[in-house]
Amino acid sequence: MSQNIKIYHNPACGTSRNTLALIRNSGQEPEIIEYLQNPPSKAELIDLIQQSGLSVRAVIRQNVEPFETLKLAQSDWSDEQLLDFMLKYPILINRPFVRTALGTRLCRPSELVLDLLSAPQLKPFSKEDGEVVIDEHLQRVK
Numbered sequence: 001m002s003q004n005i006k007i008y009h010n011p012a013c014g015t016s017r018n019t020l021a022l023i024r025n026s027g028q029e030p031e032i033i034e035y036l037q038n039p040p041s042k043a044e045l046i047d048l049i050q051q052s053g054l055s056v057r058a059v060i061r062q063n064v065e066p067f068e069t070l071k072l073a074q075s076d077w078s079d080e081q082l083l084d085f086m087l088k089y090p091i092l093i094n095r096p097f098v099r100t101a102l103g104t105r106l107c108r109p110s111e112l113v114l115d116l117l118s119a120p121q122l123k124p125f126s127k128e129d130g131e132v133v134i135d136e137h138l139q140r141v142k
Contacts, residue, residue, distance in 0.1 A: 004100055004101045005023060005028055005030035005031065005098065005099070005100045005116075005117075006030060006031045006033060006098065006099045006100075007019065007020055007023065007030045007031070007032055007033065007096050007097070007098050008033050008035045008040065008048070008093070008095055008096055008097040008098075009032050009033060009034055009035070009095065009096050010034065010035065010036055010095050010096070011034065013095060013096070014127075014128050014129070015095070015096065015107070015108055015109065015110050016095050016096040016110075017128065018110035018127045018128060018133075019096045019098060019107045019110040019113045020032070020096070021125070022110060022111065022113050022114060022117075022121070022125060022133065023098070023113060023117065025121050025122055025123060025125050025134070026117045026119040026120065026121055026122065027119055027122050028117070028119055030098070035090055035093060035095065036090050036091065039087060039090040039093075040087075040093075042083060042087055045083060045086060045087065045093070046083065048097050048099070048104060051099070051103070051104035052097065052104045052105055052106050054106060055079075056079040056082045056083060057079075057082060059086075059093065059094045059106060060072060060082060060085075060086065060092050060093075060094065061091065061092055061093065061094045061095075064091050064092060065091075066085070066089040066091065066092055067092065070085060070089075072085065072092075094106055094108065096108075096110075098113050098116055099116075100116040100117065100118070101118065102115070102116045102117070102118060103115075103116055104116075110127065110133075111133045111140070111142060114133075114140055120138065121134045121138055121140075122138075123138070124136050124138065
């Protein structure tokens with residue numbers, strides 16, 4: 001297991017599964033944190049957001065049930081309140097976050113993880129939907 005790669009993973013999410021597969025396609029095995037079962041601490045969540053260069057609001061998933069019920073689209077929620085909601089309802093945390101020695105990123109789309117991997121891809125790779133990411137010459141398509 002490579003301790004220098006962490007993925008905050010949801011196995012039910014295709015983007016998260018594709019991201020994990022791209023990491024493994026580089027011959028590395030990340031530390032997998034299934035964040036719905038093992039949510040990050042508040043300090044970890046703040047660090048992930050800050051290191052990724054995103055705003056708190058930018059990492060909230062909007063197409064999940066608590067978002068509408070809690071009326072999180074309203075702009076008057078503070079970052080602190082939004083963080084508390086994400087900690088109480090981890091499904092609100094967008095995914096997958098990946099952390100490596102090269103940085104931290106919210107890997108949407110999944111091929112963004114390639115910018116964080118120091119090892120090359122070992123074989124051609126297509127996403128679950130068939131979209132080619134690494135071609136037969138082991139070159140990144142997009």
